[in-house]
Amino acid sequence: xxxxxxxxxxxxxxxxxxxxxxxxxxxxxxxxxxxxxxxxxxxxxxxxxxxxxxxxxxxxxxxxxxxxxxxxxxxxxxxxxxxxxxxxxxxxxxxxxxxxxxxxxxxxxxxxxxxxxxxxxxxxxxxxxxxxxxxxxxxxxxxxxxxxxxxxxxxxxxxxxxxxxxxxxxxxxxxxxxxxxxxxxxxxxxxxxxxxxxxxxxxxxxxxxxxxxxxxxxxxxxxxxxxxxxxxxxxxxxxxxxxxxxxxxxxxxxxxxxxxxxxxxxxxx
Amino acid sequence: xxxxxxxxxxxxxxxxxxxxxxxxxxxxxxxxxxxxxxxxxxxxxxxxxxxxxxxxxxxxxxxxxxxxxxxxxxxxxxxxxxxxxxxxxxxxxxxxxxxxxxxxxxxxxxxxxxxxxxxxxxxxxxxxxxxxxxxxxxxxxxxxxxxxxxxxxxxxxxxxxxxxxxxxxxxxxxxxxxxxxxxxxxxxxxxxxxxxxxxxxxxxxxxxxxxxxxxxxxxxxxxxxxxxxxxxxxxxxxxxxxxxxxxxxxxxxxxxxxxxxxxxxxxxxxxxxxxxxxxxxxxxxxxxxxxxxxxxxxxxxxxxxxxxxxxxxxxxxxxxxxxxxxxxxxxxxxxxxxxxxxxxxxxxxxx
Numbered sequence: 001x002x003x004x005x006x007x008x009x010x011x012x013x014x015x016x017x018x019x020x021x022x023x024x025x026x027x028x029x030x031x032x033x034x035x036x037x038x039x040x041x042x043x044x045x046x047x048x049x050x051x052x053x054x055x056x057x058x059x060x061x062x063x064x065x066x067x068x069x070x071x072x073x074x075x076x077x078x079x080x081x082x083x084x085x086x087x088x089x090x091x092x093x094x095x096x097x098x099x100x101x102x103x104x105x106x107x108x109x110x111x112x113x114x115x116x117x118x119x120x121x122x123x124x125x126x127x128x129x130x131x132x133x134x135x136x137x138x139x140x141x142x143x144x145x146x147x148x149x150x151x152x153x154x155x156x157x158x159x160x161x162x163x164x165x166x167x168x169x170x171x172x173x174x175x176x177x178x179x180x181x182x183x184x185x186x187x188x189x190x191x192x193x194x195x196x197x198x199x200x201x202x203x204x205x206x207x208x209x210x211x212x213x214x215x216x217x218x219x220x221x222x223x224x225x226x227x228x229x230x231x232x233x234x235x236x237x238x239x240x241x242x243x244x245x246x247x248x249x250x251x252x253x254x255x256x257x258x259x260x261x262x263x264x265x266x267x268x269x
Numbered sequence: 270x271x272x273x274x275x276x277x278x279x280x281x282x283x284x285x286x287x288x289x290x291x292x293x294x295x296x297x298x299x300x301x302x303x304x305x306x307x308x309x310x311x312x313x314x315x316x317x318x319x320x321x322x323x324x325x326x327x328x329x330x331x332x333x334x335x336x337x338x339x340x341x342x343x344x345x346x347x348x349x350x351x352x353x354x355x356x357x358x359x360x361x362x363x364x365x366x367x368x369x370x371x372x373x374x375x376x377x378x379x380x381x382x383x384x385x386x387x388x389x390x391x392x393x394x395x396x397x398x399x400x401x402x403x404x405x406x407x408x409x410x411x412x413x414x415x416x417x418x419x420x421x422x423x424x425x426x427x428x429x430x431x432x433x434x435x436x437x438x439x440x441x442x443x444x445x446x447x448x449x450x451x452x453x454x455x456x457x458x459x460x461x462x463x464x465x466x467x468x469x470x471x472x473x474x475x476x477x478x479x480x481x482x483x484x485x486x487x488x489x490x491x492x493x494x495x496x497x498x499x500x501x502x503x504x505x506x507x508x509x510x511x512x513x514x515x516x517x518x519x520x521x522x523x524x525x526x527x528x529x530x531x532x533x534x535x536x537x538x539x540x541x542x543x544x545x546x547x548x549x550x551x552x553x554x555x556x557x558x559x560x561x562x563x564x565x566x567x568x569x570x571x572x573x574x575x576x577x578x579x580x581x582x583x584x585x586x587x588x589x590x591x592x593x594x595x596x597x598x599x600x601x602x603x604x605x606x607x608x609x610x611x612x613x614x615x616x617x618x619x620x
Contacts, residue, residue, distance in 0.1 A: 097343025105412050114341065115419050117412075119405035120352045127345035168343075 005032045006077055008053060009086030010039040012151045014225030014232075015243030016086070022244045027251060035075040036225050037066055039088055046139045051078030053140070069226050077143045084201070084250050087136060090150040090189055091128030096168035096212065098124050099181050109176040125185060129192045137196040147250060148193055149201040152242060155219035155235040156209045164235050169212055182211035199253055204245045207238075218242040293555040294575035303543040304498055306433065306584045311335055313358040313431035317365045317439020318610035319504035319547070319568070321356055326577035327435070329588035334358075335430050337423040350609065353402030358427040360420055362399035363611060365440040366474060367482040367531075368452045373398070374489050377421050377428070384446040387413045388462030395461040397453055401611040406461060428493055437547075438528040439504040440612075441474045442511060442520070455611045456512070471512045473524075479531045499542045501535060503528045505551035507566050509612040510619075550576045 007016055013036040016023065023032055035053070037045060041062050047053045054074030055062035067073040077083050102116035103109070140146055158166035159173040172178055190200040209215040219235035222242075270276075280286045281298045288296060306312065311333045314324035328334045338360040340349035353360045364370045375381035376398075388397045393406030396413050399420075407413050443452045447470045458464040474482075490497055503525060511520035529548060536544045551560045551568055560572045581588055 094343045094345060098341070099343075101341035101343055105415060106408055114338070115416055117352070117403055117405075117407055117416070119403065120344075120348065123351065124344045124348040127348045128343075131345070 001029065003030050003081040004079065005030050006035065006075060006080040006083045007032060007086065008035045008075060008077070008083060010036060010042045010088060010151065011225050011237060012086045014223055015152070015238040015240065016247050017225055017243065018223050018228065019240040019243035019247065022240065023247050026244070026248070030251070032247075033075070033080070035066075035070045035072070036086075037062075037069065041065065043088075043135070043139075047077060047141055047143055049142070050076070051142055052076045053143075077140075082145050082147065082254060083140070083143050084147045084149065085136065085140060085198075086149055086151070088132070088151050090132045091125070091130075092150070092185065092212075093168060094128035095125050095181070095185050096172045099175055099177070100168050100171040104177070107177050107180070122184065122188070125188050126192070129185075129189050133189075133192040133196055133198075136193075137198065140198075144197065145199065146197065147199045147201055147253060149203070149246060149250070150189070151236075152203055152218075152238045152246075153208070153212050153214045155214045155216045157216050157219060157235040159213070166236070172212060173210065178211040201246070201250050201253055204249045207242055207245050214238065214242070218245075288553060288555055291555075293553055293557075293560075293572075294550070294579050296550075296553075296555075296579075299550070300545055300579065300583045302583050303540065304433075306332060306586065308332055308586075311430050311432045312435055313427055313433070314435045315357050315361070315364050315370060316435075316437025316502070317504040317506065318363050318608040318612075319439065319506050320363075320435070320437035320502075321608040322573050322577060323435050323437060323502070323547075323580075324357060326581060326588050330581050330586040331589075332586070335427045337427040337430075338420065351404060353399070356609075358431070359424040360399070360402055361424060362402045363439070363454060363609075364436075365454055365612070366443045366452060367438060367479045367486065368443060368474060369398075369454055370436070371482045371486040371489075372452060373424070374428070374486060377424050378489060384449040384451040385462075385468070386417070388457065388460075390461040393461070397457075397462060400455055400460040401609065428490060431490075431494055431497060433498045433500060434490070435500045435502070437502045437504050438479075438532065439506070440508070441479070441524040441527050442508065442513060443472050443474065444469050444512075445472050460611060473513050474527070476527055476530050476534070479527065480534060483531065483535060497541070499535075499539075500545055501532045501542060502545045503532060503548035505548045505560070505568060506610070509566065509610075509616055545580055547576050547580070550579065 007013055013034050017034045017036070020032060020034070036042070041055065044059065044062065045053060045055050052074050055066055063073040098116070098121060101113060102121070103111055103113040104118055104121045105115045106118040136148065154166050154169055157164050159170045172181070175181065186202055193200045203214070207214050207218050216235070218238045218241055220233065220239060222232045222234070222237040222239040224230040224232055275282070279298070281296070291297065308331045312327055313335050314320055314327065324334055335358040336355055337358065338354060340354035344354060349355050353362050361373060364373065372381055372383065376383060383398055386397050387410045388395045388400065390406065394408070394410050394413050395403060395406045396417055407416065444456045445452050447468055456464065457469050487499070507521040508517055508524060511517045513520045515523065525548065532544045535542045551572060553560070556572060560568055562569050577588065
C-alpha cells in the first residue's frame with residue numbers, strides 16, 4: 001500500500017525536496033508531495049475547516065506566489081496519511097540570546113554576565129517556544145497525524161567572522177554549557193509540541209557538528225526551494241543530503257497505527 | 270449678592286463641577302505638578318504593586334526610566350515580568366512599606382544587615398527581602414547570597430543615576446524580625462519560610478514611624494544625589510488580609526489614611542516632594558462602573574490607564590498606546606490589573 005506524505009513548510013523544504021529521488025528510492029511505499037512558501041508568507045497560511053492549507057483567501061498576490069512556486073495555490077492535507085511541517089526556528093533565537101547574555105547561576109561556569117536563575121532561564125525558554133507552538137498548532141488545526149521539524153541549525157561557517165556570520169549562533173558556539181542548553185531546548189520543544197498532538201522530529205545527530213550547529217558539508221550546494229539549480233550556499237539552508245537524512249528520521253517516527261507498517265529504507269549508506 | 274470667601278474660587282474647589290459633572294479623569298486641575306518631568310529626566314520607580322503601572326506608563330511616555338537590571342535580549346516579556354526584570358529601577362520587587370525601602374538603602378550602603386535573609390521551602394531557597402522575584406526559589410542559600418550581591422550593586426547604580434524618585438506607598442502593616450526589627454515584604458510562611466511567633470512580630474506602622482523612616486531614607490539618598498526630587502503616591506489597592514485584629518475594611522482605611530497623612534506632611538515639608546493623587550482618583554465616586562474589578566480589589570485596567578494618562582498630561586507628556594488589557598472586570602486576585610502583588614497570596618489562608 002502506498003502512503004501519501006505531505007511536506008509543508010518554509011524555504012527549508014528545499015533540502016528534502018531536492019532529495020526526492022533518493023527518498024523515492026529508499027521508500028518506495030511512500031509518495032511525497034512538497035508545498036512551501038517563504039517564511040513570512042508561510043506564517044500567513046493556515047488550514048481551513050476542510051483541511052486545505054492555503055494563503056488567506058483575499059490575498060491574491062500570495063496565492064499567485066504559492067501557485068508559481070508549488071503549481072497549486074493550496075494543498076489539501078486531508079488527503080495525506082501524514083504531514084511533516086518544516087517550520088521556522090521555533091523560539092531558538094530567544095533561547096540563544098538568553099544563554100549568551102546571562103550566566104545561569106546553577107551552572108559552574110561564569111563569564112561575568114548578569115546572573116539568571118535556572119527557573120528563569122527555563123521559563124523564558126518555555127515562553128519563547130510556547131508562542132511558536134501555539135501559532136503552529138493554530139495554523140495546522142485539525143491536521144493529523146502531524147509531525148514537525150524546526151529549521152535546520154546553520155552550519156559552523158556562521159561562527160566565523162565575515163558575511164555568513166550569524167548571531168546568536170556564533171556567540172553561543174563557545175558556550176561551556178551549549179550541550180546542556182540544546183538538550184533542555186530540545187526537551188522543552190518536544191514537550192510543547194506533544195501537548196498539542198504534534199510529533200517533534202529532531203535534527204539527525206549525523207548532521208550535527210556541535211550543539212546548534214550543522215556540519216558544513218550539509219550546507220554546501222543547497223538549492224533555493226523555488227528554483228532548482230540556484231545555489232544558495234548561505235549555510236542556513238541545507239542540501240539534498242541533509243534532506244535525505246532528515247526524511248529518514250521522519251520515516252522512523254511514522255508509527256504503524258498512523259500509516260501502516262513503519263517504512264524502512266531500501267538502501268543503506 | 271453678599272461677598273463670600275468662596276465666591277472667587279475656581280471650579281476645582283467645588284464638588285459640583287469639580288467632581289460631579291466632569292468625567293472621572295477630567296477633573297479640572299486635580300494635579301498641578303510641582304516640578305516638571307521631561308523625557309530626559311532620569312526616573313527611579315519603586316513601591317507597592319500599583320507602582321508597576323507608574324513605571325510602565327513613564328516608559329511608554331518616553332521618559333528615561335532607570336532600569337539597572339533589565340531583561341536582556343532574548344528574555345520574553347511574561348518571563349521578564351514574572352521574575353521582576355524591567356519592573357522597577359532594579360530587581361528589588363515590590364516595596365510595600367517605607368521601612369522596607371529605608372532598610373534596603375541601608376543594606377546597600379553597608380549600614381544594615383538583615384536578619385534571616387534566606388527562607389527555605391521544600392529544599393528551595395528564597396531571598397526573604399524580595400521573595401516574589403524568584404517564584405520557584407533558588408537551588409541553594411549560596412545562590413541567594415550571590416544574586417543579592419549582584420542586585421545591591423545594580424541598585425547602587427540605579428540610585429546614583431536617579432533624579433526623581435517616584436514612590437508608591439502601599440502598606441503600613443508589616444512583619445518584623447522581633448530581635449532586630451528587620452521587616453519583610455511578605456509574611457513568613459506565605460511564599461517561603463515559616464511563621465514562628467517567637468521570631469516574628471506583626472507591626473502596624475503609624476504616622477510618626479513612617480515619617481521617621483522616610484526622613485532617614487531621604488537623607489541617605491540626598492547624600493548620594495543632592496538634587497533628588499520625589500513624587501509620592503498612595504496605592505489604592507486594598508489590603509488582601511490584615512493581621513491587625515480589625516476588620517479588613519477598617520484596617521485598609523486606617524492604613525491608607527495613615528499613608529495619605531504622611532504624604533501630606535511630607536509635601537508640606539519640602540518643595541522637592543510632590544504628591545500625585547492616584548489614590549483619590551480611584552476612590553472618587555465619579556466612576557460610573559466603579560473603579561475596582563469584580564474582586565473589589567484590583568483596579569480596573571481602564572481606570573489605571575485613565576489615571577496614568579492624567580498624570581502624563583499634567584507633565585505635558587503622552588504615552589504610546591499599549592496592547593489592550595482585559596476589560597471584563599474579572600480580575601483574579603492582585604494581578605487582575607496586570608500588576609504582580611505578593612500579598613494576594615494571603616488569600617490562600619482564608620478560613
